[in-house]
Amino acid sequence: xxxxxxxxxxxxxxxxxxxxxxxxxxxxxxxxxxxxxxxxxxxxxxxxxxxxxxxxxxxxxxxxxxxxxxxxxxxxxxxxxxxxxxxxxxxxxxxxxxxxxxxxxxxxxxxxxxxxxxxxxxxxxxxxxxxxxxxxxxxxxxxxxxxxxxxxxxxxxxx
Amino acid sequence: xxxxxxxxxxxxxxxxxxxxxxxxxxxxxxxxxxxxxxxxxxxxxxxxxxxxxxxxxxxxxxxxxxxxxxxxxxxxxxxxxxxxxxxxxxxxxxxxxxxxxxxxxxxxxxxxxxxxxxxxxxxxxxxxxxxxxxxxxxxxxxxxxxxxxxxxxxxxxxxxxxxxxxxxxxxxxxxxxxxxxxxxxxxxxxxxxxxxxxxxxxxxxxxxxxxxxxxxxxxxxxxxxxxxxxxxxxxxxxxxxxxxxxxxxxxxxxxxxxxxxxxxxxxxxxxxxxxxxxxxxx
Numbered sequence: 515x516x517x518x519x520x521x522x523x524x525x526x527x528x529x530x531x532x533x534x535x536x537x538x539x540x541x542x543x544x545x546x547x548x549x550x551x552x553x554x555x556x557x558x559x560x561x562x563x564x565x566x567x568x569x570x571x572x573x574x575x576x577x578x579x580x581x582x583x584x585x586x587x588x589x590x591x592x593x594x595x596x597x598x599x600x601x602x603x604x605x606x607x608x609x610x611x612x613x614x615x616x617x618x619x620x621x622x623x624x625x626x627x628x629x630x631x632x633x634x635x636x637x638x639x640x641x642x643x644x645x646x647x648x649x650x651x652x653x654x655x656x657x658x659x660x661x662x663x664x665x666x667x668x669x670x671x672x673x
Numbered sequence: 674x675x676x677x678x679x680x681x682x683x684x685x686x687x688x689x690x691x692x693x694x695x696x697x698x699x700x701x702x703x704x705x706x707x708x709x710x711x712x713x714x715x716x717x718x719x720x721x722x723x724x725x726x727x728x729x730x731x732x733x734x735x736x737x738x739x740x741x742x743x744x745x746x747x748x749x750x751x752x753x754x755x756x757x758x759x760x761x762x763x764x765x766x767x768x769x770x771x772x773x774x775x776x777x778x779x780x781x782x783x784x785x786x787x788x789x790x791x792x793x794x795x796x797x798x799x800x801x802x803x804x805x806x807x808x809x810x811x812x813x814x815x816x817x818x819x820x821x822x823x824x825x826x827x828x829x830x831x832x833x834x835x836x837x838x839x840x841x842x843x844x845x846x847x848x849x850x851x852x853x854x855x856x857x858x859x860x861x862x863x864x865x866x867x868x869x870x871x872x873x874x875x876x877x878x879x880x881x882x883x884x885x886x887x888x889x890x891x892x893x894x895x896x897x898x899x900x901x902x903x904x905x906x907x908x909x910x911x912x913x914x915x916x917x918x919x920x921x922x923x924x925x926x927x928x929x930x931x932x933x934x935x936x937x938x939x940x941x942x943x944x945x946x947x948x949x950x951x952x953x954x955x
Contacts, residue, residue: 518680518722539681561674563711575781581710585681651776
C-alpha cells in the first residue's frame with residue numbers, strides 16, 4: 515500500500531519539456547512552476563483562489579495553480595503563459611491584447627491569456643457574453659475589462 | 674503561501690484510501706483541493722496526511738443504477754456535471770446549478786463530494802440534493818452505508834462522514850417526470866449565496882429546501898404540506914410560503930440581516946417552486 519510521504523518525485527510535461535523533481539508534499543503548484551522551474555510568467559496575485567493570475571492549463575483545462583499541490587500534477591501536462599507561443603511569435607490572442615490595449619499594469623495578463631486561450635480552443639468564435647463567462651475567474655484592477663473582452667472577441671474573429 | 678508540513682499518499686483503490694484514512698491520525702481526503710488548500714493556507718485546519726483521491730477512477734463516473742437512480746461519483750467535477758448526457762437526461766438542474774459555482778477554473782477542479790463534505794451553509798449543492806431527496810453512500814473499513822440528506826448534513830463543516838470514512842457517491846432518485854428549480858440571491862453574479870432555495874415538484878407534491886439560513890439545509894415542510902393539493906400557481910405558492918420566513922432563524926451579517934434573509938427565503942422558495950412546476954413532464 516502507498517504509505518504517506520513528506521516529499522515525492524513529480525514528473526510532468528511543461529510547455530513541451532519533461533521535468534522530474536523531488537518536492538515536498540506541501541509545495542503549491544504555482545511555487546513549483548515559479549521557484550523550482552523558474553517560469554515566472556505565472557503570477558501570484560491573491561493566493562486565495564479568487565484572482566486567477568496564477569491560471570495555467572493542466573491537461574488542457576484552465577486551473578488555478580495556487581489551489582493545487584505540485585504532487586497533484588504528477589503525470590500531467592502543463593502549459594504556462596511561456597508555452598502559448600512556441601516559436602517566439604505572439605499568438606493571434608496575444609496580438610489582439612496588444613492591438614486592443616487589453617492591459618495596463620499587466621499583472622493579470624498571464625492568467626487572462628490562459629483562460630482566454632482555453633476558451634478559444636473549445637469555442638473559436640466566442641460571443642461577448644461567452645468571453646465574460648469564461649473570464650469570471652480572472653480579476654483585473656486596471657482595465658475595467660472592456661478592452662480585454664474586446665481583444666478576446668477579436669482574436670476569435672468576431673467584431 | 675507556504676502550507677504547513679503535511680504527508681501525502683495517492684492510493685490506487687477505494688479500499689486502500691479508506692484504510693489510509695482509518696489508520697493515520699489526522700488524515701483527510703484530498704479531492705479537487707479547492708477548499709482544503711485554502712483552509713491549510715489560512716491555518717484554519719492542518720491535516721497531518723492528505724489522501725489524494727485522484728486515481729480512484731470509480732469515483733469519477735456518472736451513471737444509472739439498475740433501478741434508474743442517477744449515481745454521481747464523489748470525485749465528479751462541476752465541469753463534468755455540466756457536460757454529462759446522463760445529468761442532462763435525468764436531472765438537468767444539477768448541470769444548471771453547477772454552471773454557476775465558482776468560475777471556470779474552480780469548476781474544472783472542484784468536486785461534488787468536496788462541495789457536500791465541506792458542508793458550508795452557503796454552498797449550492799446541499800439544499801439542491803436535499804430537495805432532490807438524494808442519498809449519500811459512505812464507505813468505511815467495516816463496509817458501506819447509505820444515508821439520507823437529513824442524516825448526511827450534520828452541521829457547519831460537519832457531515833455523517835466520520836473519521837476513517839469516505840463519501841463514494843451521491844444517488845439521485847429517478848426523476849419520473851419531476852421538475853426541479855433553484856432560486857436565490859447572490860453577492861454579485863454567480864457569487865456566494867445570501868439565501869437560496871431548491872424545489873422538486875413531482876405530480877402534485879413538492880419537496881423544498883432552503884440554504885444559507887441554518888447550519889444545514891432546512892426543509893420547508895409546512896409549505897410542502899400546503900402545496901399538497903397540486904396547485905403550483907404563483908398565488909398558491911405565495912400563500913403556501915407565508916410564514917416560512919418566521920419559522921427560520923437565519924444569521925445576520927454584512928450581506929443581509931436575519932429579517933432580510935427570512936424575506937429572501939420566502940421569495941426564493943416561491944420562485945423555485947414555480948420554476949420546478951413549470952418544468953414537470955406531464
